[in-house]
Amino acid sequence: MNAQRDNHYDIVIAGGGMVGSSLALGLAPLGLRVAIIEPVPRAAETQPSFDDRSTALSRSSQRMFQAMGLWDDIVAAATPILHIHVSDQGRFGFSHIDADEQGVEALGYVVINRVLGGVLQTALGKVESLDVLCPARIVATGPAPGSATVTVEEGDDQSRELSCDLLVAADGANSQVRTMLGIAATQIEYGQRAVIGNLLPEKPLQNVAYERFTPQGPLALLPVADDRAGFVWTVSEQNADRVLALDDESFLKELQHAFGNRLGEFSKVGKRAAYPLLLSKAMRLTAQRAVLVGNAAHGLHPVAAQGFNLGLRDVASLCDCIADARRDAGADADIGSELVLERYSNWRRGDQKKLVGFTDGLVRLFGDTRGPVRALRNIGMLGFDLIPGMRSLFAKHTMGLAGRLPRLSRGVPLS
Ligand SMILES: Cc1cc2nc3c(=O)[nH]c(=O)nc-3n(C[C@H](O)[C@H](O)[C@H](O)COP(=O)(O)OP(=O)(O)OC[C@H]3O[C@@H](n4cnc5c(N)ncnc54)[C@H](O)[C@@H]3O)c2cc1C
Structure with a gap:
């Protein structure tokens, strides 16, 4: 050539x-x-x-x-997602979508x-x-x-x-x-950052993806390998540096507060990183x-x-x-x-x-x-x-x- x-x-x-x-x-x-x-x-x-x-x-x-x-x-x-659970912090209402009901073997997969x-x-x-x-x-x-x-x-x-x-x-x-x-x-900047990482919930997610809307922004918990949960936690720009600097125990406590106790106590948080959202x-x-x-x-x-x-x-x-x-x-x-x-x-x-x-x-x-x-x-x-x-x-x-x-x-x- x-x-x-x-x-x-x-x-x-x-x-x-x-x-x-x-x-x-x-x-x-x-x-x-x-x-x-x-x-x-x-x-x-x-x-x-x-x-x-x-x-x-x-x-x-x-x-x-x-x-x-x-x-x-x-x-x-x-990890397959068989159900999606959507909720709003501080409210009773929630909704869910099931793979069975949609006639599919999985709604999606987490990798x-x-x-x-x-x-x-x-x-x-x-x-x-x-x-x-x-x-x-x-x-x-x-x-x-x-x-x-x-x-x-x-x-x-x-x-x-x-x-x-x-x-x-x-x-x-x-x-x-x-x-x-x-x-x-x-x-358009949303004035938010997504803090990501993974943690171990007391109760396994069992192929459920959780999406929770909080006043700060949405929080997603996704099922990943070894019964761990990958999280994407949206926090306001003003709050982001503080949240990232928290020690593991305090971080888990705040994340737990945002998510609630549906999955029991959170522990063993992995490395965290943050992404500006636009x-x-x-x-x-x-x-x-x-x-x-x-x-x-x-x-x-x-x-x-x-x-x-x-x-x-x-x-x-x-x-x-x-x-x-x-x-x-x-x-x-x-x-x-x-x-x-x-x-x-x-x-x-x-x-x-x-x-x-x-x-x-x-x-x-x-x-x-x-x-x-x-x-x-x-x-x-x-x-x-x-x-x-x-x-x-x-x-x-x-x-x-x-x-x-x-x-x-x-x-x-x-x-
Ligand atoms: C926290 C978070 C969670 C997300 N979760 C999901 C999800 O669950 N599902 C989903 O579908 N999407 C998700 N996304 C979105 C998804 O990550 C992006 O849509 C995806 O990464 C876009 O890929 P891309 O290759 O277009 O761009 P990028 O991932 O940004 O890759 C761009 C590439 O171009 C290279 N590059 C940069 N400059 C140059 C240059 N001058 N010349 C040549 N190459 C260059 C970079 O090095 C990089 O490798 C998420 C995003 C965030 C921030």
């Missing part, structure tokens, strides 16, 4: 986090020449995607990993990001048509006739020019590639020969555990658009053409808008402590089961089965 060809890829993916890596694996059956550009090695303590968070994977994400041949490795380290990262990395190593440049980062991009150019900085300030038919920004909520492409994004939305999903996926396109509050699941549906839709272009025009199809990008953008806009509205609405509705709103909410919680379609809509979003789904999200392999 000559040097010019060597530096040309069908697709360059900026960001080898959860979404960028999944995209490279989703595309693998198409045999395209793909490069991932990622600044932080997966095993590094500072890797922002594959860290100690527990992620709840929806049914559509499960089906997608099944279609990609990765599910057996993921499920070996995952630790670091573990998922290991499975994805092993699979990436087996894709022959893929190059992973790491540590490396994209420092500039621009259009060229019939392609996009990408300047990549590798260690020691060495830079290299690549070209590609399609550039995919999967570099997270503060996407620099999105900025380089001239796509603006709105960012809602980010890109104004457009495409630029010339470029698309946005995952958090680069939309960053959600983790209240409904949907950010990665939504990002995977971006991935599945993009894979569908590219596979269809190649089915229609053969191996010479222009996969970065405006037609392909427009199809992707039109397809994704609705799902993203719905999820952004749904999660932001939940945060605002349940975060509002004013009397009338709280009173109305209380009626809502008590009547949650009675509002026609409400629970099944919630369940559908949770399972990721709303709207028109691409092949991979339906569990259909690309080839």
